[in-house]
Amino acid sequence: MRSIQLRLTPRDRRALIAGATAIGLLLVVGRAGPAYRRWEAAAQARADQATQRLAREEAVLRARRPLHDSLTARRQRLNLLAPAWLDGDSPAAGGAALAALVSSAATHAEITMGALDIRADTMARGPILPVRVHARATGDIHGLAALLATLERGPTRLVVRALTVQSADPAAAPDRPEVLHAEFVVEGVWRRPGQGLQP
Numbered sequence: 001m002r003s004i005q006l007r008l009t010p011r012d013r014r015a016l017i018a019g020a021t022a023i024g025l026l027l028v029v030g031r032a033g034p035a036y037r038r039w040e041a042a043a044q045a046r047a048d049q050a051t052q053r054l055a056r057e058e059a060v061l062r063a064r065r066p067l068h069d070s071l072t073a074r075r076q077r078l079n080l081l082a083p084a085w086l087d088g089d090s091p092a093a094g095g096a097a098l099a100a101l102v103s104s105a106a107t108h109a110e111i112t113m114g115a116l117d118i119r120a121d122t123m124a125r126g127p128i129l130p131v132r133v134h135a136r137a138t139g140d141i142h143g144l145a146a147l148l149a150t151l152e153r154g155p156t157r158l159v160v161r162a163l164t165v166q167s168a169d170p171a172a173a174p175d176r177p178e179v180l181h182a183e184f185v186v187e188g189v190w191r192r193p194g195q196g197l198q199p
Contacts (some may be wrong), residue, residue, distance in 0.1 A: 004043075019153040059178075082155040085189045086131055086191075088189040091121060091190055094117070094129075094190030095118035098131050098158070098186065101151070101188075102133055103116070109139070109146035110143050110145070111137045111144065111146075111147050112137065112138045113136070114135070114138065115136055116135050118188070119132040119134060124144050127185045129187060130190075131188050132161070133184055135183070136182070138181050148160055157188065158188045160186055160188065161185040162187070163183075163185075164183045167181075
């Protein structure tokens with residue numbers, strides 16, 4: 001069998017090399033182009049996420065100073081109010097202090113006190129807790145008014161949350177002093193010693 005030999009002129013050889021190179025480039029570009037575009041899109045997405053994260057962190061840093069100043073101012077205002085709160089090492093002790101204040105105010109107003117029911121959440125763990133006393137008292141209208149005024153105007157901040165007043169004897173003669181039965185709830189604020197408000 002005779003071998004067929006192709007005789008190519010230098011011009012044909014250059015054209016063949018150029019064609020083969022073009023085909024090779026088309027194959028490489030056809031495969032590498034989509035992969036490059038996917039890589040470029042992923043890189044752009046990562047750059048966008050990093051830019052957004054940086055913007056959020058810069059916003060937090062800008063807001064940190066005013067937030068710190070606001071927190072410091074609030075702590076200072078709360079510490080100024082501390083003398084008006086109930087003393088005690090526990091909510092129960094704060095409730096006992098509140099009951100003592102109510103009894104003292106009743107004595108000053110010449111009111112007869114009945115049962116005092118202390119209501120303090122002894123399981124709560126917050127630094128500032130409300131403490132309540134449910135009380136019953138008997139006296140005339142002037143004594144009850146003096147009692148309520150003493151409770152609300154005293155150095156310790158107290159609030160009368162509920163009040164019910166009934167006449168002890170609605171059928172009493174008009175010339176007799178009216179005796180009233182009062183039932184009320186007094187609330188104060190107890191602060192856990194040494195916690196929660198340090199600057």
